[in-house]
Amino acid sequence: MDRVADQNGAGGFLYPAIAPFDQRTLDVGEGHRLYVEQCGNPDGIPVVVLHGGPGGGCSPAMRRYFDPQAYRIILFDQRGCGRSRPHASVEDNTTWHLVRDIETIRAALGIERWIVFGGSWGATLALIYAETHPDRAAALVLRGVFLMMQRELDWFYGGGAGAFWPEIWDDFVSLIPEEERGDLIAAYHARLFSGDRVQESRFARAWAGWENALASIHNQGARMEAPSDYARAFARLENHYFVNKGFLEEDGQILRDLPKIAHIPVSIVQGRFDMICPPRSAYDLAKALPHARLKMVHLAGHALSEAGITAELVKEMNALRLRRTALML
Template sequence: MAPIYAAFDVNTSGHLQVSPVHSIYYEECGKPNGVPIVYLHGGPGGGIEDSDRRYFDPSHYRSVLFDQRGSGKSTPHASLEDNTTWDLVSDIEALREHLKIEKWIVFGGSWGSTLALAYSQKHPERCLGLILRGIFSLRREELDWFYQKGADMLFPDFFDAYKAVIPEAERGDMMRAYYTRLTGDDEAEQHKCAGAWSTWETATSKLIVDPEYIKKAEDPKWALAFARIESHFFVNGGWMRDGQLIDDAHKIKHLPIIIIQGRYDVVCPAKTSWDLYKALGGKGNSNVEYQIIGDVGHSAHEVKVEEALVDAADKFKFIKN
């Protein structure tokens, strides 16, 4: 298993106006004429980090990373206007065309896997293959497990803190209660709820609770975009029919796909990745590789997950652009 690559610089970066409202920040790294690979960050609302480019061999890949609408360096910050799954799918296509890329490998984890599935199912002809981690298909059962009832059985102490900011009368629909406050006019309430929502997610992301990782939720700018955009997407079901991404997996079963899943992923439990694997044909489809890593959780920043993602990208070096 190979570690992530040593840090390297961005080649070019800029903003692309994708709507009258939104401008997305993007960057290109690695080999300018290398095999294109696009990185789709999590959340939604998480934004990219400098370490995200380090999964991809800079001597082989032309890696493209961008902040989705409302996230990171994209503007306007934390905006929910014209911000849906299908707007983001459209942005990926706009960025591909802007960079004059014919086809690319699509790489995404957590919400990034959701967006990778939505994009590839709509534009399979633009995909060379997919590398997916911690699969999230935005089914209601997945959302209820993490934000309502299920994961609280494993992390009751952190769930109590997440629950405490919502009045007891509204706790029957925690996502809706948070969304109401995160989109309300009370700025102090917005930031309080953003911090609580983001702390719940960062606390549960690794197999071993990492206090340093939880501190990420203390950044009010990051937390607000993360919580506002996530709750916006989740209460609206991603603007998809429930189960759509699993039901439509047949549209991409001809593509080479690697699925990497932590056995003890509490945020996106392994059942979803297993359902996707079966929908893609399971063992009967030689195009699909399914890996369960036995001693990790959800985060891409656990060492064994990082190594598995680097190995997956290295396996895709057979693909020519």
């Protein structure tokens, strides 16, 4: 779950746009090839950026949250989205494939430890990666926390968020026959994977449109139509992961395994009025981790690019520059 489109006002907090010093395609197996880029200082503090969705892809704006003189910034498109190939593919595409891919990238770039920066689904993946490889994550910087729990899916696809945006919710639900509306994730799954490209694209745009309309506190529910190819990858991948409950062993697995990362410093930036990933998950996460700090941003929603969220994330990354030795980076 994520949105990366710029919002007015965020740009004033960001570092200037930069170009990568390295771009490559990395073969990670099972026919998947990932787009990977590096920006900033080749000798700087390594930070890997995990985008949202699943299926959102990375963007040039994501490079700008880090001081390019201090950080070695690694971005990549996860399996099936962005510039990675095959596009919109869900074959051999699970949480555990992605965790393995992150390690493959780390090893290929010769990095021992790094800061893991992720928002929304990227926060989910960052936590699971750190719980799986606690010796590789020097620190976590998370935004718009999503714990891949049933309560969160019920909120967003079961009418919770729809109670605040009934007209947008009605548009999303109206494409599905009444008898199937008890499980909208399953109903959309049947259409996103129907084999009919026209139908898949139509329902993909509706799926992406519902989420995009609620991403920012500033957009007032505006329906922003995503490009067809982007929407298809985003919707198919996100739905695939949600149908399969994130490929986790049990609901609440991330919270269950938090003792594995109790030693890792964790910074959490959360919008108070996040309609996609409500603050309860961020609060529960911060409460359970001894080295976590939660910054609740008032008058902010979910989007990475909202001014208050952007400012706090840049502030946090600036602060971490001074802790390189303590973080053993």
